[in-house]
Amino acid sequence: xxxxxxxxxxxxxxxxxxxxxxxxxxxxxxxxxxxxxxxxxxxxxxxxxxxxxxxxxxxxxxxxxxxxxxxxxxxxxxxxxxxxxxxxxxxxxxxxxxxxxxxxxxxxxxxxxxxxxxxxxxxxxxxxxxxxxxxxxxxxxxxxxxxxxxxxxxxxxxxxxxxxxxxxxxxxxxxxxxxxxxxxxxxxxxxxxxxxxxxxxxxxxxxxxxxxxxxxxxxxxxxxxxxxxxxxxxxxxxxxxxxxxxxxxxxxxxxxxxxxxxxxxxxxxxxxxxxxxxxxxxxxxxxxxxxxxxxxxxxxxxxxxxxxxxxxxxxxxxxxxxxxxxxxxxxxxxxxxxxxxxxxxxxxxxxxxxxxxxxxxxxxxxxxxxxxxxxxxxxxxxxxxxxxxxxxxxxxxxxxxxxxxxxxxxxxxxxxxxxxxxxxxxxxxxxxxxxxxxxxxxxxxxxxxxxxxxxxxxxxxxxxxxxxxx
Amino acid sequence: xxxxxxxxxxxxxxxxxxxxxxxxxxxxxxxxxxxxxxxxxxxxxxxxxxxxxxxxxxxxxxxxxxxxxxxxxxxxxxxxxxxxxxxxxxxxxxxxxxxxxxxxxxxxxxxxxxxxxxxxxxxxxxxxxxxxxxxxxxxxxxxxxxxxxxxxxxxxxxxxxxxxxxxxxxxxxxxxxxxxxxxxxxxxxxxxxxxxxxxxxx
Numbered sequence: 001x002x003x004x005x006x007x008x009x010x011x012x013x014x015x016x017x018x019x020x021x022x023x024x025x026x027x028x029x030x031x032x033x034x035x036x037x038x039x040x041x042x043x044x045x046x047x048x049x050x051x052x053x054x055x056x057x058x059x060x061x062x063x064x065x066x067x068x069x070x071x072x073x074x075x076x077x078x079x080x081x082x083x084x085x086x087x088x089x090x091x092x093x094x095x096x097x098x099x100x101x102x103x104x105x106x107x108x109x110x111x112x113x114x115x116x117x118x119x120x121x122x123x124x125x126x127x128x129x130x131x132x133x134x135x136x137x138x139x140x141x142x143x144x145x146x147x148x149x150x151x152x153x154x155x156x157x158x159x160x161x162x163x164x165x166x167x168x169x170x171x172x173x174x175x176x177x178x179x180x181x182x183x184x185x186x187x188x189x190x191x192x193x194x195x196x197x198x199x200x201x202x203x204x205x206x207x208x209x210x211x212x213x214x215x216x217x218x219x220x221x222x223x224x225x226x227x228x229x230x231x232x233x234x235x236x237x238x239x240x241x242x243x244x245x246x247x248x249x250x251x252x253x254x255x256x257x258x259x260x261x262x263x264x265x266x267x268x269x270x271x272x273x274x275x276x277x278x279x280x281x282x283x284x285x286x287x288x289x290x291x292x293x294x295x296x297x298x299x300x301x302x303x304x305x306x307x308x309x310x311x312x313x314x315x316x317x318x319x320x321x322x323x324x325x326x327x328x329x330x331x332x333x334x335x336x337x338x339x340x341x342x343x344x345x346x347x348x349x350x351x352x353x354x355x356x357x358x359x360x361x362x363x364x365x366x367x368x369x370x371x372x373x374x375x376x377x378x379x380x381x382x383x384x385x386x387x388x389x390x391x392x393x394x395x396x397x398x399x400x401x402x403x404x405x406x407x408x409x410x411x412x413x414x415x416x417x418x419x420x421x422x423x424x425x426x427x428x429x430x431x432x433x434x435x436x437x438x439x440x441x442x443x444x445x446x447x448x449x450x451x452x453x454x455x456x457x458x459x460x461x462x463x464x465x466x467x468x469x470x
Numbered sequence: 471x472x473x474x475x476x477x478x479x480x481x482x483x484x485x486x487x488x489x490x491x492x493x494x495x496x497x498x499x500x501x502x503x504x505x506x507x508x509x510x511x512x513x514x515x516x517x518x519x520x521x522x523x524x525x526x527x528x529x530x531x532x533x534x535x536x537x538x539x540x541x542x543x544x545x546x547x548x549x550x551x552x553x554x555x556x557x558x559x560x561x562x563x564x565x566x567x568x569x570x571x572x573x574x575x576x577x578x579x580x581x582x583x584x585x586x587x588x589x590x591x592x593x594x595x596x597x598x599x600x601x602x603x604x605x606x607x608x609x610x611x612x613x614x615x616x617x618x619x620x621x622x623x624x625x626x627x628x629x630x631x632x633x634x635x636x637x638x639x640x641x642x643x644x645x646x647x648x649x650x651x652x653x654x655x656x657x658x659x660x661x662x663x664x665x666x667x668x669x670x671x672x
Contacts, residue, residue: 229519
């Protein structure tokens with residue numbers, strides 16, 4: 001099979017000037033070198049030890065997850081620590097956390113497409129893959145929480161012998177529609193973005209079975225200009241549709257809480273506050289994944305420090321959005337004078353025997369830690385970036401936990417107050433879901449193009465691509 | 471191809487190393503009156519489809535219709551099941567409690583519109599189509615990597631194997647002209663790019 005040749009001198013000359021305008025464009029690359037480097041990660045390179053070791057660790061967690069699920073199905077949700085009054089806890093926390101992580105993918109791919117942000121090209125594929133897998137992890141939790149997951153289809157409107165319909169006025173049914181729409185649209189957006197890259201892999205694969213596999217995935221894409229014309233329009237429209245979708249999904253998730261009457265849940269700030277938290281955790285996850293990947297796969301040309309820097313800035317900004325949510329909650333409660341609400345928030349802040357320790361750790365992780373990124377040096381320091389991202393992820397999990405648990409454990413009737421105690425099964429279910437994410441993500445890295453080659457080519461100077469010259 | 475039987479042609483294709491050369495050649499071919507032609511580029515090139523004479527796409531119209539159908543069907547599904555088929559009084563709210571139906575109607579709008587965008591793109595592009603005469607040309611594999619191609623198809627009324635070959639050969643800074651046979655070569659053979667530049671005239 002023909003292979004692309006090296007960079008032409010003209011291309012190289014055009015790219016020597018690494019001006020500020022070209023910060024996000026891979027310096028010194030040509031169409032051929034972009035193609036070579038990215039497709040060789042899939043086709044040309046033997047699977048290395050590091051991948052196998054991580055995959056083994058992920059598989060171990062996934063196996064454990066399967067074991068936990070089997071036990072859960074056999075025994076019921078009673079193996080978890082949930083009980084009256086705290087009937088929602090780890091599973092719903094993990095659901096909200098995972099679906100939040102799944103938001104950066106569509107934000108990076110869709111909203112940044114519409115805003116013509118060049119830097120997204122390096123990371124949009126990774127972020128979209130992350131979205132798909134995070135939403136898969138998220139989806140398992142409400143299903144397992146159903147108690148009898150084999151009846152999950154009762155949530156869908158289908159003509160049935162019981163002559164019943166789902167209660168469409170319930171936010172829980174909205175959730176089913178929002179999350180499944182989000183998964184479908186994200187999957188389509190991800191797949192559509194990969195079609196031209198599958199064609200590249202098909203054309204470069206040397207083994208028959210890979211030519212067949214990538215050929216089928218490429219669906220006969222032949223890079224026709226007339227096809228590109230419709231493709232670009234469809235892609236732009238999908239981005240335009242996905243943008244309000246991202247906002248709506250986490251808003252609907254927040255409605256699970258906000259349209260209830262629980263003190264601390266019944267708040268109008270929830271939808272935007274949930275979306276902000278989702279973006280924060282999603283960006284933290286992208287950074288936490290991109291840093292090891294750029295080292296391990298040698299793609300520092302494509303994911304440069306400038307890319308990490310701009311993501312650090314977004315992390316700082318979204319940290320402020322989220323923190324604004326906290327302070328606004330506290331302020332509104334204080335000014336409203338609602339006794340029950342005030343009591344819940346007092347518990348959150350100084351209820352040391354309950355959850356206040358977690359509150360202050362959360363604030364440290366989610367609000368204080370990202371403040372480091374005011375200093376330019378830290379925005380370009382990978383170690384700091386990685387540690388802060390992991391802290392933010394942990395903080396966001398704890399924040400979701402607090403949000404769900406504190407209200408439930410102290411509602412209107414003092415006789416039904418209670419404290420949540422997680423069991424080992426709560427913890428294993430959550431940790432096991434990370435295994436599902438790790439395994440699926442590693443398979444993505446091994447078999448699919450992890451950076452969009454066609455968009456990267458269109459970014460090169462002189463390419464007359466969509467983003468070039470903007 | 472056997473030397474005596476002339477293979478049926480899909481078209482003649484010129485190869486270019488730069489997008490600027492492709493643009494120039496496309497403009498020249500259009501000015502010369504060729505219509506049934508297409509360019510092949512490893513990424514979306516702005517303005518190339520217009521240069522080929524492609525008008526506005528109908529994808530947005532399909533998406534609009536899809537969105538309206540999705541929203542309408544989503545709303546009606548809820549209205550019909552909640553207010554007509556199984557009227558159920560939830561907390562004294564009206565049976566047609568339309569504000570509560572908006573989220574699902576919205577999600578359905580996005581879902582159907584997105585599926586319409588994806589499927590209409592594929593349908594209008596005549597995909598999936600795993601076979602195509604262009605794939606008979608070995609160096610066409612670089613259309614997905616780093617090369618640019620312009621193919622004038624045999625169905626064009628102005629197409630004439632010899633004159634079109636001459637016309638394409640006069641294009642500036644092309645890397646070779648190649649015949650695109652309609653059918654794949656009878657026996658698969660090992661070929662490299664250099665060997666298959668059969669009809670090169672420069």
